[in-house]
Amino acid sequence: MRIDRLDLRLVRLPLVRFFETSFGRVHDRAFVLVTLHGDGEVGYGECVADANPYYSAETTETSWHIIEQFIAPRVVGGSFAHPREVYPALGAIRGHNMAKAAVEMAAWDLYARQQGVPLAKILGGTRTEIASGVSIGIQDSLDELVDRIAIELAAGYRRVKIKIKPGWDISAVDLVRARFGSIPLMVDANAAYQLSDAGHLAALDRFDLMMIEQPLDYDDVVDHAALQARLKTPICLDESIHTVKTAAQAIAQGACRIINIKPGRVGGHAQSIRLHDLCAAHGVPVWHGGMLESGIGRAHNIHLSSLANFSLPGDVAASKRYYLPDLIDPPIEVRPDGTIPVPSGPGIGVSIVRERVERATERVLSLSAA
Numbered sequence: 001m002r003i004d005r006l007d008l009r010l011v012r013l014p015l016v017r018f019f020e021t022s023f024g025r026v027h028d029r030a031f032v033l034v035t036l037h038g039d040g041e042v043g044y045g046e047c048v049a050d051a052n053p054y055y056s057a058e059t060t061e062t063s064w065h066i067i068e069q070f071i072a073p074r075v076v077g078g079s080f081a082h083p084r085e086v087y088p089a090l091g092a093i094r095g096h097n098m099a100k101a102a103v104e105m106a107a108w109d110l111y112a113r114q115q116g117v118p119l120a121k122i123l124g125g126t127r128t129e130i131a132s133g134v135s136i137g138i139q140d141s142l143d144e145l146v147d148r149i150a151i152e153l154a155a156g157y158r159r160v161k162i163k164i165k166p167g168w169d170i171s172a173v174d175l176v177r178a179r180f181g182s183i184p185l186m187v188d189a190n191a192a193y194q195l196s197d198a199g200h201l202a203a204l205d206r207f208d209l210m211m212i213e214q215p216l217d218y219d220d221v222v223d224h225a226a227l228q229a230r231l232k233t234p235i236c237l238d239e240s241i242h243t244v245k246t247a248a249q250a251i252a253q254g255a256c257r258i259i260n261i262k263p264g265r266v267g268g269h270a271q272s273i274r275l276h277d278l279c280a281a282h283g284v285p286v287w288h289g290g291m292l293e294s295g296i297g298r299a300h301n302i303h304l305s306s307l308a309n310f311s312l313p314g315d316v317a318a319s320k321r322y323y324l325p326d327l328i329d330p331p332i333e334v335r336p337d338g339t340i341p342v343p344s345g346p347g348i349g350v351s352i353v354r355e356r357v358e359r360a361t362e363r364v365l366s367l368s369a370a
């Protein structure tokens with residue numbers, strides 16, 4: 001697989017509805033789209049870095065800079081026998097996993113299209129459909145939270161995750177349990193607590209939650225281990241897991257019982273597969289996280305979710321919860337039973353609507369082999 005050209009596009013799309021986490025409310029999503037050209041085919045990757053450095057240190061502008069100055073020179077004009085060779089080729093670059101992943105994932109799409117097979121097959125996926133859950137942000141009122149959950153359950157989603165933060169936690173969960181009974185329910189704190197809050201968080205134990213996601217600092221493992229020892233509720237790590245090695249240490253220390261995999265956070269599909277396999281070997285279930293992706297990143301997520309140890313419903317939901325219209329047509333839809341079929345066409349297997357991409361594009365850069 002020779003890479004002849006890499007295109008960068010800064011895209012901005014309005015969200016159908018605002019999304020609020022413990023670090024703030026957003027109304028739109030800016031992201032970098034990567035297109036790789038090789039041997040007459042194209043592959044697409046979506047960088048999940050946000051406009052701000054609140055979920056992670058990376059931003060749209062750092063990802064653009066790193067891809068343009070450091071990743072493209074190591075990829076464009078190069079040849080790869082397999083897309084799993086892309087991540088090692090970027091080994092000199094510390095961190096910047098989201099920038100790396102955007103390019104690496106485009107290479108997987110390109111390779112799968114060249115082979116004429118769905119990406120899931122190349123990744124080693126075994127499912128033909130995935131179980132879908134929803135991530136529901138912090139709302140203006142608890143009444144609104146209840147309304148949102150009722151809408152998503154009626155749509156068939158298999159699991160509900162609500163965002164929590166100090167002041168929007170125990171009472172929200174208590175109300176959701178009172179209204180909706182024993183639905184599959186979990187919470188995500190996005191690092192809003194400290195170890196000294198352990199007593200407060202232990203009050204969640206009586207609600208039989210599937211897990212509490214990333215309660216403590218974005219870069220912490222040790223305090224999570226101490227917290228897990230004090231909680232019945234399983235801890236799931238998101239922000240803290242950037243490498244397979246950190247995941248191995250977190251599992252060994254008992255810092256989590258579940259791991260959320262986002263390919264952007266770990267450097268792409270190849271690292272996600274390694275992380276998935278490590279967790280499987282330790283009996284740690286994984287699920288696929290979401291980063292408010294457009295249909296392009298979402299399609300990648302669906303293919304990756306088809307691997308066997310993605311045994312819990314992911315934050316991979318229908319396009320219409322995020323963007324109307326999406327950049328792809330038809331959009332990703334969820335069936336009444338809460339599943340999403342894995343696309344069966346070559347590569348990511350979705351049709352990108354060029355005019356919609358053009359309309360949403362704020363900046364373009366094309367990098368060709370010399």
Ligand code: OSB
Pocket residue numbers: 055134135188190238289290291292293315316317
């Ligand atoms: O922590 O999982 C998270 C969105 C942006 C940044 C971080 C997170 C999220 C979500 C939304 O929870 C998941 C989605 O619906 O895409």
Ligand code: MG
Pocket residue numbers: 188190213214238239260289
């Ligand atoms: Mg999370």
